[in-house]
Amino acid sequence: MLTTHFPTRDPDPVQLLDPSGHRVTHPDYALDLSPEEYRALYRDLVRIRRVDAEATTLQRQGELGLWASLLGQEAAQIGAGRALRPQDFVFSSYREHGIAWCRGVPPIDLLGFWRGTAHGSWDPYRAGMANYQVVVGGHALHGVGYGMGLRLDGADGAVLVCFGDGATSQGDVHEAFTYAAVFDAPVVFYCQNNHWAISEPLTRQTRVPLYRRAFGYGFPGIRVDGNDVLATLAVTDAALEHARSGSGPVLIEAVTYRMAPHTTSDDATRYRSPDEVAEWAARDPIARLRACLEREALADDAFFADVAAEAERLAVQLRTECRSLPDPRPTALFDHVYAGPHPLIDTERAQLTAFLDQFTDRSTDRFTDRFTDRFTDRPEGPGSWS
Amino acid sequence: MLTTHFPTRDPDPVQLLDPSGHRVTHPDYALDLSPEEYRALYRDLVRIRRVDAEATTLQRQGELGLWASLLGQEAAQIGAGRALRPQDFVFSSYREHGIAWCRGVPPIDLLGFWRGTAHGSWDPYRAGMANYQVVVGGHALHGVGYGMGLRLDGADGAVLVCFGDGATSQGDVHEAFTYAAVFDAPVVFYCQNNHWAISEPLTRQTRVPLYRRAFGYGFPGIRVDGNDVLATLAVTDAALEHARSGSGPVLIEAVTYRMAPHTTSDDATRYRSPDEVAEWAARDPIARLRACLEREALADDAFFADVAAEAERLAVQLRTECRSLPDPRPTALFDHVYAGPHPLIDTERAQLTAFLDQFTDRSTDRFTDRFTDRFTDRPEGPGSWS
């Protein structure tokens, strides 16, 4: 069980792999992986980075409305994601492509959201992960409620709630901490402190490291090196186990960095220095693991070539799938708003159908043209839409 | 300056007067009072308790719609209230009659709110204290904003934000902590932990003492014996000074007890044991100070008799004033909704006036009868309206 006592000073973030790729030990977090497991982690990191890069390209080409890149946060997400078990459930923000990847969400299902074909493209129950949450902090309480449900059911799982440094300022995140502590909910709060909330640096959200918040509620808070996939895996694994065993919530602060702009609409040069970015580039999570794999002879050149090729295939497939993502029918507007019958929805659906029928036999045609140049048509102007 | 370091264990609440009335010392909080000052504190405690008792009686007699008693929390409030300086400003909940007393709010101005003649009867700028806040936690951010304004003005004051243990669960209180920490706002958060939020015990809000929350935000948190008026005075004084000097916020947890039901509508026997109440009765804040005054010969029998008589006169005056509090004119509805002209308000005022004119020459008459038996007329039924 993890400790909930006051620390006497801020400990260093938990690390199992130092920045140059040396395996180091930590008194509280052991991790014993087979060579296959090391390699699997590396493959995850590379593949999700490639998916991310492809999505950025697709956005530039007008195939997506927007994309929020996870560049730099691969280790924070793959480590946490690989610690999850099937019985666990995830509630996340919009940037957790790596977590979704680990939950088996097909990459194309991530893209529907950003392309605008659906608010949520995957089945949360199949993936064990809710669809992306756009309201910062809005999902933290959902995770706690789900965790309360797990407890009431006497079930074995835990909940992973992912959010950013900025989100910690939201009232809802505090209420989530409060409810989780009071009800011993099996919830791991996983905060990716990537140092920025759009243009606002960490210092606009807090005076002190975020992991400390946990002490104020009486549950353990752990700071982990978010660019060290072994450490994020080990710490998340321990935290989930703590939660599953009935000891209540844990807060993890994964210290990492958002290498890309906030989204494809953002211009990060307006608010942060190239030096800072360069400094973090030197701590790249993939290079770090690769250095370890090479040093410890856990993988050879053929492996690295193979992974690169596989990632490339994935990207090509994703591009093809994205381009052929169908647009929803117009009357899909009215689907799923309510479970049961609803006279107003029925009336409006009928009105829309009749209206569209005026224009053409096939009711989608009226909009086909507009859709085609939807994103090129977009109003001109600078912006950092989130 | 107060410390913001992690404690290694929960310290005992700060105490300067032990439960039997012995003066004790504390390494961090000295207090040097003249005999007059001791006696003045005692007089405050007795008088505000008498005001409170009178208000409870007036409610029973139908003169007030409701009353929230401060019984048991006199020391928590008088100590904090007497630490305030004229340049300070207070934002409080509905139970801070003792703080209002120290700000010079005439007791009759407290009663208007509970009688239903006005939402706010005193001038906040004259008193240096905002009118009572009913939404639990709703005022915490106002205090922080006011504090940010003080800083922008380069002014010398600090803000005291008073709330209960229950309020700490609200998202707004967390956001207030966050903003205060980030902007170094001169705010003292004063939490009266009276162990209950209506029927919910402290354990429904937190696993650990509330003062700890402060460490999660990087500012000092202090636990004080809320039934020790010397300790609450000394601690609040130090905290206000810390804030005024530009070091940012402080959280004080004053550990006390709500001896009365939540309000006059509540039935506390449904959820708490007489034993618990008796235990706290033995720690009565007034008896404690009186024991000290007697032991140290700081006051004689004549003084105590005098204070009692004075309190009695205050009660009689309050009763008279309460009974003659005028009802507002009907069109007062429309006063002060907007500063500037507003066509809808003007139309509705005219409509109401015309409507009332149908009934009588003097437009108030129509309602006079109803007002008279307003509270006796009240619907029957059990309840704990807050």
Added chain:
Amino acid sequence: MELTLAKALNSGLRKALESDRKVVLLGEDVGRLGGVFRITDGLHKDFGGDRVIDTPLAESGIVGTAIGLAFRGYRPVCEIQFDGFVYPAYDQIVAQLAKIRARTAGRVAMPVVVRIPFGGGIGAVEHHSESPEAYFAHTAGLRVVCCARPSDAYWMIQQAVACDDPVIFFEPKRRYWDKGEVDPGAGAPLPLHAAEVVRPGTDLTLVGYGPTVRVCLDAADAAAEEGRRLEVIDLRSLSPLDTATVRDSVARTGRLITVHEAPGYLGMAAEIGSRITEECFYSLQAPALRVTGYDTPYPPSRLEDVYLPDLERVMDCVEQSLSY
């Protein structure tokens, strides 16, 4: 049997807890205290703290965790202690609860009930007498209903709990102690979203809901003495609206007045007036009129009798409508 509206709700909730073990109640003071209005009285004792959950003092938390419980297959019934304290939960209600079914393409159901005692007339302090129903009725994805009488309270709360969509359930707090006949054996007399003609008439249609239904009935009584036969409709469902029932009535009477305590500007009466005027343009002999709270914050209680629509104001408006 004869029950107060409060007791009818209590019995309905008990029934709901008995019929489905996925039903849980949560809110401030709903446990041992039984709620400040005693609507959950005895339920904590009989169903235990896992089914009747006292929550921390945080409304966003109540609704937010209820959403999570619904994700996990539960059917949570939230109590918001008073109307004026629902706003901290507003984001969770309008941006989450209302939208999750659509967001997840129907894969995640949100059978959550949010109970809100609302309205004035009990001599309370600020924020305890508000009528925020329009804020919810304007929100797609929610269903909004309001009971006015004990029998409806008993059945509608059970129907709301059984509904697979989120339901905002308004309870007229100043009518909690009104008594009425409840027949638990009978089965729900009406679907959840049906309005009911509670008094037939021919000369004018009066529409009310919750606390104003009785005001409308009193007005119909008073008008009857002057030979006017007013039809009174208890709306019951604020969203969706049972347009057919109101339309059929207005088609017969040619006149419509809607009565509610909420401020008039953009209140329910605006929607009813607009919609019925669209549908009954040629039958209306007078414009749809409204008797509502004024467009001011709810006043201190010594002024609430001026603020609240009452018999005299309704009669005044009836005269006005009939004068067209």
Added chain:
Amino acid sequence: MELTLAKALNSGLRKALESDRKVVLLGEDVGRLGGVFRITDGLHKDFGGDRVIDTPLAESGIVGTAIGLAFRGYRPVCEIQFDGFVYPAYDQIVAQLAKIRARTAGRVAMPVVVRIPFGGGIGAVEHHSESPEAYFAHTAGLRVVCCARPSDAYWMIQQAVACDDPVIFFEPKRRYWDKGEVDPGAGAPLPLHAAEVVRPGTDLTLVGYGPTVRVCLDAADAAAEEGRRLEVIDLRSLSPLDTATVRDSVARTGRLITVHEAPGYLGMAAEIGSRITEECFYSLQAPALRVTGYDTPYPPSRLEDVYLPDLERVMDCVEQSLSY
């Protein structure tokens, strides 16, 4: 000079900051970034971090601290980054900001502006395209306005900042890059709460605000080709309503259609329809009609063209109105 609507707002805010040192701006990313839409571009640089304040990521905090600053004599201008993120601040806006003046019997003024970029049409993800104006317009104690064109943007933002009451200021985000003439020398052409007839006509009154004003003007153009002369009113003020301007128009044209992006049920068009019908009962030759967003959550962007009222839907409704 010719400015985009975004730049006009920027200039108006600059003017406000220059004229009164009590004016402060606060919000997420309003500082160095200049806001995600660059409405505050350059202001942090020129007025410093004490006047243009980047806040923590918490909307209740933005409005709540703005209230405290107003208590202290400041005139804060809050930016809410997108419509869909205003709900966490809802309690502070409707239970505090709107009510403090009345609560304090006029002793404490609340000259706070809350700017909200709103509406759809920019191909954004969930929660970035909503039209929540009715939630605020229904709230007594608030003033609610909406600019549609650069000149109004420039003047109205300054009038809002100068107003001693809280103003919810809606900005039509998909029109930020529309250009128009702004004459800073001229003085505000209209009071903040006046509607404006932006195109005179005789056959039917089209009322729009914000993003739909241009839709209405396009419809008037299209109708003109068919020989119909539609009058177009830019509402500008959503609360209070400039009833007189709309009434006078409808008294002449006999027909009214209101166009907005928000869902129709209990949307602004319901209030306008009800109120104008009360006042123009005998002049209306058709019921007041509405062209609005559907009563569904705002859809994924590939469906937004279906959702948003556009030329064709307005024309369809015009036909319907004229067919009475």
